[in-house]
Amino acid sequence: xxxxxxxxxxxxxxxxxxxxxxxxxxxxxxxxxxxxxxxxxxxxxxxxxxxxxxxxxxxxxxxxxxxxxxxxxxxxxxxxxxxxxxxxxxxxxxxxxxxxxxxxxxxxxxxxxxxxxxxxxxxxxxxxxxxxxxxxxxxxxxxxxxxxxxxxxxxxxxxxxxxxxxxxxxxxxxxxxxxxxxxxxxxxxxxxxxxxxxxxxxxxxxxxxxxxxxxxxxxxxxxxxxxxxxxxxxxxxxxxxxxxxxxxxxxxxxxxxxxxxxxxxxxxxxxxxxxxxxxxxxxxxxxxxxxxxxxxxxxxxxxxxxxxxxxxxx
Amino acid sequence: xxxxxxxxxxxxxxxxxxxxxxxxxxxxxxxxxxxxxxxxxxxxxxxxxxxxxxxxxxxxxxxxxxxxxxxxxxxxxxxxxxxxxxxxxxxxxxxxxxxxxxxxxxxxxxxxxxxxxxxxxxxxxxxxxxxxxxxxxxxxxxxxxxxxxxxxxxxxxxxxxxxxxxxxxxxxxxxxxxxxxxxxxxxxxxxxxxxxxxxxxxxxxxxxxxxxxxxxxxxxxxxxxxxxxxxxxxxxxxxxxxxxxxxxxxxxxxxxxxxxxxxxxxxxxxxxxxxxxxxxxxxxxxxxxxxxxxxxxxxxxxxxxxxxxxxxxxxxxxxxxxxxxxxxxxxxxxxxxxxxxxxxxxxxxxxxxxxxxxxxxxxxxxxxxxxxxxxxxxxxxxxxxxxxxxxxxxxxxxxxxxxxxxxxxxxxxxxxxxxxxxxxxxxxxxxxxxxxxxxxxxxxxxxxxxxxxxxxx
Numbered sequence: 025x026x027x028x029x030x031x032x033x034x035x036x037x038x039x040x041x042x043x044x045x046x047x048x049x050x051x052x053x054x055x056x057x058x059x060x061x062x063x064x065x066x067x068x069x070x071x072x073x074x075x076x077x078x079x080x081x082x083x084x085x086x087x088x089x090x091x092x093x094x095x096x097x098x099x100x101x102x103x104x105x106x107x108x109x110x111x112x113x114x115x116x117x118x119x120x121x122x123x124x125x126x127x128x129x130x131x132x133x134x135x136x137x138x139x140x141x142x143x144x145x146x147x148x149x150x151x152x153x154x155x156x157x158x159x160x161x162x163x164x165x166x167x168x169x170x171x172x173x174x175x176x177x178x179x180x181x182x183x184x185x186x187x188x189x190x191x192x193x194x195x196x197x198x199x200x201x202x203x204x205x206x207x208x209x210x211x212x213x214x215x216x217x218x219x220x221x222x223x224x225x226x227x228x229x230x231x232x233x234x235x236x237x238x239x240x241x242x243x244x245x246x247x248x249x250x251x252x253x254x255x256x257x258x259x260x261x262x263x264x265x266x267x268x269x270x271x272x273x274x275x276x277x278x279x280x281x282x283x284x285x286x287x288x289x290x291x292x293x294x295x296x297x298x299x300x301x302x303x304x305x306x307x308x309x310x311x312x313x314x315x316x317x318x319x320x321x322x323x324x325x326x327x328x329x330x331x332x333x334x335x336x337x338x
Numbered sequence: 339x340x341x342x343x344x345x346x347x348x349x350x351x352x353x354x355x356x357x358x359x360x361x362x363x364x365x366x367x368x369x370x371x372x373x374x375x376x377x378x379x380x381x382x383x384x385x386x387x388x389x390x391x392x393x394x395x396x397x398x399x400x401x402x403x404x405x406x407x408x409x410x411x412x413x414x415x416x417x418x419x420x421x422x423x424x425x426x427x428x429x430x431x432x433x434x435x436x437x438x439x440x441x442x443x444x445x446x447x448x449x450x451x452x453x454x455x456x457x458x459x460x461x462x463x464x465x466x467x468x469x470x471x472x473x474x475x476x477x478x479x480x481x482x483x484x485x486x487x488x489x490x491x492x493x494x495x496x497x498x499x500x501x502x503x504x505x506x507x508x509x510x511x512x513x514x515x516x517x518x519x520x521x522x523x524x525x526x527x528x529x530x531x532x533x534x535x536x537x538x539x540x541x542x543x544x545x546x547x548x549x550x551x552x553x554x555x556x557x558x559x560x561x562x563x564x565x566x567x568x569x570x571x572x573x574x575x576x577x578x579x580x581x582x583x584x585x586x587x588x589x590x591x592x593x594x595x596x597x598x599x600x601x602x603x604x605x606x607x608x609x610x611x612x613x614x615x616x617x618x619x620x621x622x623x624x625x626x627x628x629x630x631x632x633x634x635x636x637x638x639x640x641x642x643x644x645x646x647x648x649x650x651x652x653x654x655x656x657x658x659x660x661x662x663x664x665x666x667x668x669x670x671x672x673x674x675x676x677x678x679x680x681x682x683x684x685x686x687x688x689x690x691x692x693x694x695x696x697x698x699x700x701x702x703x704x705x706x707x708x709x710x711x712x713x714x715x716x717x718x719x720x721x722x723x724x725x726x727x728x729x730x731x732x733x734x735x736x737x738x739x740x741x742x743x744x745x746x747x748x749x750x751x752x753x754x755x756x757x758x759x760x761x762x763x764x765x766x767x768x769x770x771x772x773x774x775x776x777x778x779x780x781x782x783x784x785x786x787x788x789x790x791x792x793x794x795x
Contacts (some may be wrong), residue, residue: 065561068654072563076649079569091566098564101550105560111506111551114513116522117539198521199513 028222029229029291035127036233037279038272038287039160044328045151045271045290051331051338058327062099066297066326069095070318073264074301082303089211089264093140096326100333109337112145114200125237125279140207141235143200148256148336150273152288157254157275160286203235205332208261218263221294228259228270229289236274248278250285258332267295267325269332295325394711403651403707410709411573411643417594418636422693423686425669426634427679430688431625436576436595437696438742439735439754440622441688445783446614446734446757502785504778510551511764511781512773514543519768530667537727538602538664542566545603545662548788558791562607563655570599570661571644572697574710576742579630592743593631596643597697601722603662604648604698605788606655611719612792614736614755621755647701656705658698658720660787663690665726684731684760687724691733692756695722699737699754713741713750721787729761730780732787759783 033040044052073092077083083091097115104110117140125132208228210218219227236257244251251274259270269292276285299320306314376384378392393409400406420433434441518540527535546564553559575592615621632638647658665686674683699718708714718737723730739752766775 068563072649072653076653077565077568078650079571079644079646094564094566098546098550101546102553102560104550105554111510111547114517115543115546116517118524198517200517 028226032226032229032233033289035132036229036287037127037276037282038229038233038289041288041290042292043290044269044292044331047149047151048271048290048328048331048335051334052324052327054338058330062326062330063323065099066096066323067318067321069099070298070301070321074318075303075316084213085264086211086213089209089262092264093207093209093262096329099326100330103330103334107334107337109146110334112200112337113204114143116141116143125277127279139209139231141203142205142207143198144202144204144336145200146336147202148204148258150254151256151271151290152254152273152275156288157285160275160288161284201239203239203257204336205258205260206231206235208259210261210263221266221268224261224263225268225270225291225293228261228268229272229291232257232259232270232272232289233274233287236272237277240274240277244277248276248280250276250278256336258335260329260332265297267297267329268293269295269328271332271335292328295328296320296322297325298322397709398712403705406707406709407645407651407704410704411645414640414643415591415594416638416640417573417596417643418631418638420595420597420636420693422597422599422690422697423663423666423669424689425686426689427682428685429634430685430692432627432631432634433689433692433696434756435625435627436631437692437754438576438624438739438747439692439696439756440620440624441692442621442755442757443759444757445732445759502782504782507548507551507781507785508776508778510547511544512776514547515540515765515768515773516771518543520771533664533667533727537725540727541602541662541664541725545605548785549605552785552788556789556791558607558609558659559605559788561655562605562659563649563653565604565606565648567600567602568604568648569646570597570601570604570648570694570698570701571646572597572701572704573643573645574700574740574742575744576747578744595631596641597693598644599694599697601661601694602664605659605661606648606653607657607659608655609792610657610716611659611721611790613717613719614734614757617717617738618752619738619755620751620753622753624753645701645704647698647705651705656702657718658702659790661694661698661720661722663694663722663724665690665724670726671729687731687761688733688758690724691722691731691758692735695720695733695735695756696737696754698722699735700740703737703740708740710741710743710746713739713746713752721790723784723787724761726761728765729763730784731759731761732783733758 029040032038043049069092073088073095074083077091078087101110206228208224208231210224212218236255239257240251240255243255255274257272257274259272261268261270271290273288275287278284298318301318302314302316305312305316376382376388378385378388397406397409400409420436426432430441433439519536524535549559549562549564553562573594573596575594577593578590579593581587581589581591647656649655669686671683674680674686699720702720703714703718714737720735722733722735724733725731734757736755738754739750741747741750741752762777762780763775764777764780765773768774
């Protein structure tokens with residue numbers, strides 16, 4: 025997407041709020057959720073993914089990015105000792121999403137085999153209050169005239185409007201029916217093959233919107249309307265070092281016009297989990313200047329990851 | 339003339355010298371002449387022995403484990419590649435002879451004793467415990483809540499342990515199975531890649547959710563590391579052969595083996611699992627095979643000699659807990675049935691269990707500094723589950739000795755031991771959103787494997 029998040033905002037009729045929403049921040053600030061050995065566990069996970077997990081000298085990104093993700097998920101899942109309802113979650117890999125909507129007489133569709141979805145039995149409660157939702161009515165969506173909002177989108181003849189995740193991705197009666205969090209791993213080795221942070225955030229927004237819209241159509245039908253019970257879908261994107269966190273709340277499925285209530289998205293972007301991972305010690309003039317290891321570890325990023333994981337059950 | 343006179347003078351001088359020498363007790367001339375040893379470069383057996391000793395000393399004196407491993411696998415020569423998942427007939431007998439392993443059918447008694455405390459026995463145990471403990475024992479069936487602190491009496495511990503909610507575990511397993519096979523709409527499986535389509539993700543999902551669910555009971559799991567599709571490698575020598583062709587023809591060489599394994603999933607832990615039987619126990623015989631290993635069939639190749647447990651030496655989780663192996667499409671049960679080889683189905687599971695676990699435990703032992711000249715001082719124990727998605731077989735391995743080379747195996751009475759079960763189905767069939775014929779026994783055995791931990795935890 026050319027303009028990145030701004031374009032995605034226009035396409036999904038969304039208002040952007042910087043930082044994470046208050047319920048998630050309160051989970052982060054709650055010390056009961058962060059035992060001390062968590063930090064040790066996270067450092068071990070990073071070292072394992074970046075330094076130790078290969079017979080070669082240094083693992084490549086398409087190897088260490090998924091390994092880091094799996095290790096962090098393992099750490100988060102261990103919290104289910106304290107919160108038994110965390111076991112009511114299921115990870116779905118390689119799953120397909122498709123959702124269609126109309127935006128000012130342009131038919132748009134999100135489709136793809138994207139990332140990893142975590143489903144839960146219970147939906148996440150809405151994070152924005154009623155007043156905030158109503159306040160979005162006055163917000164005006166940014167347009168970038170003269171650039172058309174559909175720039176860089178692929179025009180495709182769609183013959184069948186495949187709509188909901190229920191139909192195309194999961195069958196009816198699936199007990200874990202609420203999409204909880206989407207995970208995107210940018211793990212291509214070569215930099216041009218990876219999405220830049222701005223584009224990654226736009227992709228996260230589009231797919232989170234697609235999932236929420238599909239769920240809304242399953243729950244409330246295909247008519248465009250304002251939702252009484254907004255649907256919240258979270259999204260985490262990473263390339264192995266930088267993390268992007270996003271919480272998306274779908275308030276309305278009435279997307280044809282640009283007025284009225286908008287959807288909300290909270291984005292916390294470009295969080296570094298660590299600064300540098302030194303695989304081989306740096307030696308200058310026969311003296312070791314920088315021994316091997318992880319430098320610049322920031323525990324806050326993992327706290328946010330964990331908070332997004334725990335959101336909805338705590 | 340002058341020369342002969344000089345020689346006579348010298349001879350007299352030497353005589354005189356030796357006469358005075360006999361009066362004094364002979365001192366060991368340690369600084370006068372260097373010790374007389376065999377040559378290091380000659381083509382002789384003594385020289386070969388000296389070179390071997392020098393190599394052993396170098397490895398013994400290596401500064402770090404990485405250096406030791408590097409020296410151990412430095413010399414590259416053609417070696418047999420052992421595949422844990424193989425179609426060879428009666429491969430498990432051959433693998434047992436290569437690794438000096440005794441196979442004991444069934445699981446070790448310690449695991450069975452833990453089973454006796456399983457939920458099936460809650461009622462009689464609650465009856466046995468004294469009245470003061472009865473209220474806690476009555477609350478025990480609730481999952482995880484009523485765990486009396488610091489087991490004051492063995493009865494308390496026995497009553498607290500079996501509050502495993504089988505319903506909960508069964509629903510977790512069924513949910514994972516249903517999601518992968520029924521609910522999630524996936525494309526059709528790629529040709530001959532059925533195992534990656536459904537059983538692979540099911541196994542990953544099942545193990546990760548079970549491990550998270552059980553980590554409250556087993557603190558070792560809380561500190562564990564879960565690897566997806568790791569590599570496990572081990573290189574060793576066993577037996578002798580004569581080089582057949584090439585510029586080294588006629589020389590006597592050790593037979594070299596290498597296992598390069600890729601388990602589907604493995605759990606590594608920072609503390610070692612306890613030993614099952616003492617180090618010197620003898621539970622059976624190791625089969626002796628008179629043929630060359632290449633008759634199995636096994637083929638030779640020369641490449642890097644790797645020893646690797648799943649992560650490098652610096653990782654704190656350096657001991658193994660459980661491995662999970664997925665049988666590939668080539669070795670499906672239906673293929674064996676069609677080829678009239680039903681008895682070889684179990685052989686596949688056994689060979690996989692023995693070879694993979696030997697490689698893993700031996701690599702763990704090498705990471706601690708042991709090798710075939712410095713044999714292990716404590717047994718290394720690991721577990722494995724081999725499955726094809728529906729049928730599960732459980733294996734337990736205790737490594738008692740690494741000394742398998744010709745020189746070290748002569749006076750070595752120790753044998754490695756492998757316990758294993760036959761493969762049993764977890765469920766009968768999945769249809770219409772429900773699992774028919776779910777087998778609790780298999781799930782219980784899996785849970786017991788995951789709950790295995792050292793006694794002090």
